[in-house]
Amino acid sequence: MRHACLAIVVIFAALRAAAIEIEDHRFYPALAGDPAEIPLRVVSTADLDVFDPYLRAFQTARPGIAIDYTVVSSADLHRTIGDGAVYDLALSSAMDLQFQLANDGFAQSYRSTATEALPDWARWRDLIFAMSVEPAVVVFSTQRFAGLPVPTTRQELIALLRAHPDLFTGAVGTYDVRTSGLGYLLATQEDRSTDAFWRLSEVMGGLDPQLYCCSGQMIDDVSTGRLALAYNVLGSYAAERLVRESAGQMQILAMRDFANVIIRTAIVPATATRVEAAGALIDMLATLALREGRGTWPLPPLTQTGADAATGFGPIRLGPALMVYLDPLNRRGFLAEWENAMVQR
Amino acid sequence: MRAPSSIGRRLTLLLAGVAALLAALSWAMVTGIARQAAERTQDNVLAASAATIAETLRSDRGEVRLELPYSAFAMLGAISEDRVFYRVAAGDAHLTGYADLPVAAADAPRPGQVSFATGAYRGATVRIASVTRQVLAGDAPVTVTVTVAQTRTGVATIARDLSRLAAIFAVALFVLAVGLSAVATRASLRPLNEIAAAVSRRGPSDLRPIRRAAPAELVSLLVALNRLMDRLGQSLRRSEDFIAEAAHRVRTPLATVRAQAEIALRSADDAAARDRLRGMIRALDESSRSAGQLLDHATVAFRADDLARAPIDLADIVARTAAALEPTATMKDITILRETVQARVAGDPVLLDAALRNVLDNAIKYSPEDTTVTLHVSRAAGTARIAVCDEGPGLDSGPGGDPVDALTERFRRGSNTEGVVGSGLGLTIAREVLEAHGGRLELGPGPEGTGTCVTLVLPSS
């Protein structure tokens, strides 16, 4: 027993000590003003091609602010903020990790008329602010699905996978929940919400699933036909790609039985020094989140959740319950089960 | 401390003070109860959360295992947006959660019993609930402590909101109570004010008892007031009787002496004796006149304090006074002429009589033989006037100064009135009467530049 505890502490320490892996980085110099001024340091899980329009719009409104934009995985983001790294704004789709940062005191509060306009479920204690809500969807390759019925529930999907192991073996993709914070969140929430999750996991485990760290690669592989379907892909990414690649190689599948809707959130880390600039960017994102209609922005507004793929399911609630699955004991138990089901070696 | 000038104000202030006290008290009570209720709610949820976690404790291959149930934190998230911390420890060993979270330790912890504590954690005040449970791990039972903590922002917010609501209610209650107490005060003091008004409406000499229905609390005041008025009336009657008696007793012998002196004068042949007798009579007359004027003056001073306001026509006063002084005038072959119009004023007829009589008396005294004194009543620019004009030698104000002031100054006489009996009190009396009525006395030369006109000016009604 004592050894077990010690082991957890060692693992934690090891995780904390590990350097974070920077996936992408771009510096936006100030359009005007003092070039020596400290830039607004943003750490985010959103890919640059998704978030670039927002940053440019922000610089148009505030040309005096330079932006240093770093893309990391949600787990790394959580770790680096928890370690006290200096950032002015942290944007993440892993709302459980964002919540834990706020709960544990790594966020500072911010309040403005723009944040107060957000609905109650879209913010928590003036620490966390929603910037978009995005449903997790299934993306499939139209080419590889030719002649097959399109499943609309997990039950139908399970039946389809079981009926055509030839077509789907090695061609099903999903998150590796061990490395992807978002994947872990989606999996745990599905575990809580539907009993079909474990059966689906077992079925997918039998088909030699491809495990990914990030949505982008999954979508890339679906578009090239390497994957027949990708399970639990963030809707906004999928839609973004579909719009861009109008060839119609991919299709989005909204599950009628249940869909996880996650909230992409922003926090101002406790270490932030350019709080005013960070607040201005939050104000812009919050205002955009409440816009009517999707427009040309890559991320969908809060207002579209009800009518869109979520089909009546509200977004995952911001609250302490999110921390339940982050508990190391729970996590260890959940990952053990998941590995049993998914990694059938 | 200065005594408040009005019972009504004092009563209202007192009631308002009581209302303020009650309002503050009710506010404090509601605030206290609200805080307590919010705290108890939080305690209950914290206890339930800790208990829910404790229920999942189990032993697996000699190790303590647990699974944080989703509902344990969901219920905490349901009551408020507060930060949540937790910790599970088996004996001294840390199992999971926040290793540095303080534990609410009961003195003698019994399994299943929840202990509460309030402490500070990560820069915030937290409410801590701990529950212990014995778990058999391997051979030996281990005491596992489950601790759940939550910040108190939600409690504070609920308490503050309710407190503000209670404050609004308390202020509204207070305002309402003040308004009602003002109304109630006025209603309760109305009988008192009515009695006061009834007393103050009375004339200066109306000392009849007050007959009116009064509330039980005021009956004794009314009885006392009536008794006082009765005593005052008796005392006034006694002193009036006394003055009358005294005057009678002094003046009757004086009258005897004067009559005897006149008789003696008739029969005396010696010129020196006659002069002495004449001097004696003059002295008697002067003392008698002075005494009369002093009494008039006292009357004016007394009555002017609480002036009666009866409707009076100055023409009536002129007629009455002229008739009374006619015989005195004819003794010097002086004719009293009246030129009157109706001129209404509000005032005390007794005092106005006295004023005019003194002025007219003066005019007759200082007029030469066989002349005319004119009483002229007129109205002009909101005033009613009686001009008393004689054909006498005119007034000399002396070196510098206003003739009215100089002449009406008490006991002062005109400098050219040698040989005429009388004190200067007459004009003083007239002036005081007029000033009490809001009027004035004007002195000037007659219409043809001869003689003197004394004008009594009063505001007309």
Add this chain to the structure above:
Amino acid sequence: MRYLLVEDNAELAAAIVSRLALDGHAVDHAGSLADAADCLAATAYDLILLDVMLPDGDGRKFLARSRARLETPVIMLTARAQVSDRVGALDQGADDYITKPFDFSELEARCRAVLRRRGGVARNQIALGPALFDPLSGTLSHDGRTVDLKNREIRLLEVFARNPGQILSKTQLMDRLFSFDAAVTENAIEVYVGRLRRRIDGMGLRIETVRGLGYRMDA
């Protein structure tokens, strides 16, 4: 004239009676209201002089009681000059009032005024030779002609009328004519005598000057 004096002070009453007698008036004296009632029942008077304070009651109240059947004019004798007293006296039915101590000339003037107001009394006319003198109305009549006299002329003529054929000194006349507060000289007497002479001219009357002594009137 016949007066009724109601006055409880014996000395004052005696003085008033003597003084009025000097002017030729008849005066009955009553010391109380009861006595006064007796006198009024027995005799008719020209005028009543009524004191206010009497041993058996208040003069004003007595007046109020008997006013209805009493036609005689009343002058109140009061010890007080207070206005309220006078108003009270007049309200109770008195014709006038006079304050003690009083000047007898003023009393006389008031009596005359009251009597004149009441319509006069013819029987008080005095025969002066061929003429008739009415001191109350101040008229002198002779041979169908009537002369109105002024107050001092009346009083001067009355003095002469009551002392027919006597020499009256200027001093004597001065005392009778003027009140004591006026500073008059003997010249004033000469002026009034001169006026009266012009008035009674042709009335069969003559005032002669007695050098060094005074004046004398002959009918």
